Structure formats: structure tokens, C-alpha cells
Amino acid sequence: MPSIDDDRERRIDALATRFRSGDTEAVRELYREMGGAAYAVAFRVLGNRVHAEDAVQQAFLSAWKSRETLDPARGLRFWMFSIVKRAALDVARHERLRAHGPVDDTIGHPALVESPELERADEVWKVREAVDLLPSEERTVVRLQHFEGLTHAQIADRLDVAVGTVKSRSHRAHQRLAGYLRSLREVTP
Amino acid sequence: MTDDELVFEYLSTDSDGDRAHYQHLLRERGVDTAELDMLNANLTDPGMWHEPSADLEELIMAEVYGEGEAETHRMEARPLVAPTPPPTAMGVAADRFGADRVGVERVAAERVGIGVAEHIASASSTLGDRDQRRKTRSPGRSRAAFRWVGAVAAGLVAGIFVGRVAFDRGVSFDGSTTLAATRLAPGATGTLRFKAEDAGVRLQLDATGLPEPKADQFYAAWLAAEGTDVNRPDAPLLSIGTFSRSGQAALWSGVTLDQAPIVSVTLEQRDGNPASSGQVVLQGRVSA
Numbered sequence: 402m403p404s405i406d407d408d409r410e411r412r413i414d415a416l417a418t419r420f421r422s423g424d425t426e427a428v429r430e431l432y433r434e435m436g437g438a439a440y441a442v443a444f445r446v447l448g449n450r451v452h453a454e455d456a457v458q459q460a461f462l463s464a465w466k467s468r469e470t471l472d473p474a475r476g477l478r479f480w481m482f483s484i485v486k487r488a489a490l491d492v493a494r495h496e497r498l499r500a501h502g503p504v505d506d507t508i509g510h511p512a513l514v515e516s517p518e519l520e521r522a523d524e525v526w527k528v529r530e531a532v533d534l535l536p537s538e539e540r541t542v543v544r545l546q547h548f549e550g551l552t553h554a555q556i557a558d559r560l561d562v563a564v565g566t567v568k569s570r571s572h573r574a575h576q577r578l579a580g581y582l583r584s585l586r587e588v589t590p
Numbered sequence: 591m592t593d594d595e596l597v598f599e600y601l602s603t604d605s606d607g608d609r610a611h612y613q614h615l616l617r618e619r620g621v622d623t624a625e626l627d628m629l630n631a632n633l634t635d636p637g638m639w640h641e642p643s644a645d646l647e648e649l650i651m652a653e654v655y656g657e658g659e660a661e662t663h664r665m666e667a668r669p670l671v672a673p674t675p676p677p678t679a680m681g682v683a684a685d686r687f688g689a690d691r692v693g694v695e696r697v698a699a700e701r702v703g704i705g706v707a708e709h710i711a712s713a714s715s716t717l718g719d720r721d722q723r724r725k726t727r728s729p730g731r732s733r734a735a736f737r738w739v740g741a742v743a744a745g746l747v748a749g750i751f752v753g754r755v756a757f758d759r760g761v762s763f764d765g766s767t768t769l770a771a772t773r774l775a776p777g778a779t780g781t782l783r784f785k786a787e788d789a790g791v792r793l794q795l796d797a798t799g800l801p802e803p804k805a806d807q808f809y810a811a812w813l814a815a816e817g818t819d820v821n822r823p824d825a826p827l828l829s830i831g832t833f834s835r836s837g838q839a840a841l842w843s844g845v846t847l848d849q850a851p852i853v854s855v856t857l858e859q860r861d862g863n864p865a866s867s868g869q870v871v872l873q874g875r876v877s878a
Contacts, residue, residue: 444637528632547633552604575601
């Protein structure tokens, strides 16, 4: 079964060390590795593209400013996930305060902090990271099948390929996804 | 079929009947499908498939390189662009009492000019050569440069506004509103004028400071009912026209502005999708 290879994990470990030591290019690499997952978590919490991007921007800047608190032993992925989740909550609180005014004080509101969306946010991170690792043609098939709700025949028609090709791409893609997710569950708490 | 093969069949099938069949087989073998179902549920989430805006990486890097300097500039510029102004207070008054209009727009133009200058200076400090960005600049010199460039830009923009007001002298609009920029287009501004006619509402948008769209992009203007979240791609919006760059755009609405007072301008792809992208660059509210 496909898995996230050791090379990638070693690269992420090295990235964590560079990030912690203040290498600015490590921020760009971190964004390219995990920006999609960060966005997916923020979008799940906030349900809004612009607010999700605000949260991602805030999270990466916050991570950079507090880079010395990164403990490589705990892992860069889990550390970033925690920061993104906190940034998304901050944006959510800010937006609620802006919409409802200070009278409706939602800071620390249990409904927000204990939201089921937040409890499942770590799974969202892992799935998005796995999706981003798929080869482009497999990713397209998975998107059309699940997000747009097309059948294999409809996807074949849309992509102008044989139905058998779509079926095999879909099968391979889901095989990869399951493998990636299994690996991610092993390397993250 | 092995358990793994059954799992992949279960995940990848597009048939509800087959999925139920594979689920039954998996359960018979003691395999819990809850995690697989969660994976498939997550794959229907828009957040799995949206790509963040192309400029987000550079915005983050600009802040990192600037070590807070870029953020300072953005905070200084924010009053020009962030909050939607109180509904049309200045704009409507100015339009309804034409004598004030040039003066008000000159003030607005000076503010816009400084905003444009801040934006230019911020962009050059964040998107230019990295070594240049890393240089420590004297805050005093930096601010003086902003004021100088701001004055020039203000003069240019004021000239454009005054020229246009003279050009518009024969048109009597009912009112106007100022559109505020979003984070996607910091430094942009817009003024939307409107005039009720028998068949609908004539609108004229004057936009400045919008980023030049790529070859496969364009701008679209929309109206929406009160309370609509225009940032959502699935928001119910009424298209009132499209345009390709900053400047003056003629727009038209078939519904009255009291029915749809929320105004937004989005950056769109030429992908054949008539719905809004949700990438709002300007927004505001009309009090008709």
C-alpha cells in the first residue's frame, strides 16, 4: 500500500530544524508543504474563503514569531496544526464580535470551542495533506467523484477518457489516500 | 478479495448499491467502515479542493521578510480600506449637493493617493529584491518618502477625479456610495453612482488601484440582499456587469437598490462558471 515515504518525513524534520533556526526560506517551504492543509482546517472552522485565508496568514506569521517554541520531537505538523486551529478560532471570535458587538461576548464560548468541526479538524488536516500528495490526474478524478458528485461514466465524458481509465485512476487514488492517511496517523498524535 | 482490496472498492465505487454490498462484506470480516466513511465525507468538503489565493504565499513571506515592517504599513493604511464607511454619508450628501462634490472627491482622492502610495511602497518593500527588503530603513525617511510619493499620487488622482467630475456635469445621479477594499486588493477603492430609471437602475463604478487581472481573469460587479455573505461562492448574487481593469465601468441592475443594497466586486476566472468566485476585492452598501 502506498505510504508517505521516509524521504518526505526526513525532509519535514529538516524543515522543522531550519524553521526553528530562523531560515526565512523554510517558511515558504512549510507553506508549500502544509498551506493546503492549514487552509482546509481554517475553512472547516470558518466556512468562508477570505476568513480562512486570514487565519492561515495569521497562523504562519504567528508560527514564525514563536518559532523558538517549536519542539522538533513533537513534530512540525502537530505544532502547525495547533497554531492554525487557534488562529481560526481567533478569526471566528473576531468576526462574531464584529457582527454582534461586544455585548455578545463569544470569547471562550463553549459552542465554538467544543464544536464538532474542531474535534474533527485533525482529520481534515490529514485528508487534505493526503489529497495534496496525489498525482494530478488522480486528484482530478477524486475531486470530480466526491466534490462534484459525478459518476465514473460522467467523469470519463468530462475528461474525454475511457470509463475503465477513470475506474483505475479512482481505485489507485483511493488506495494512495488510504495509505497516506495510515502513514499520517502513525506520524502525528 | 483481500480486506484492503475490499476497502479500495468500497471507497472508489460510484454506485450506492455496490457500496452497500462492500460495506456488508467488510462488516462480516469485522472491518469498521466509520473511518472510511469519514474520509469520503471529508472529500466532499469544499475546503479539500479550494486553493488559497495565489498571493497568499507572498503576503505571508512579505510579513516574514519585513519582520513586522510590512504589518506596520498595512495597519497604517487600514483606515483607508478596511471598514465600509457609514452608509454613503459623504457620498450621497456630496452628490445631492453638487457644490460639495469636487471638494469631497478631492479629499477622497488625496486619501486614495496616499493609500496608493502606501500600497506601492509596501509592494516594493515586500515583492522586490529580498536583500532590499532586508535592509533596515529609517522610519523617518520611510515616512517622508511616503508623504512625497503620496502627494504626487494624490495630485494625479485628484486630477483624474476633477477631470471626470467636469465630464459628468451633465449627468445627475441620485446618489453614490464608497466601496471599501478587502485584503485581496489593499489600496483599491471604488465609488458607485446610481440613478433610478424606468427599466431599472443605471450604475457607474469608478474603481482605482485594482490589481491588473491576468489574461484569463476579469472583474464582476454584484448586488445582493441585505445580510448576504458575499464571500461565499454559493451566495445568491445578482450580476450587474463585468469589466477588465480599474477605471470607469457602466453597470445596470434590473432590481431596485432597496431590494439588493449590498455591493461587491469579485475577481473572476474565464472558466464558463457564471457563479461568483467569492474572491471579493471591493464591497459596500448602498442607501438608496
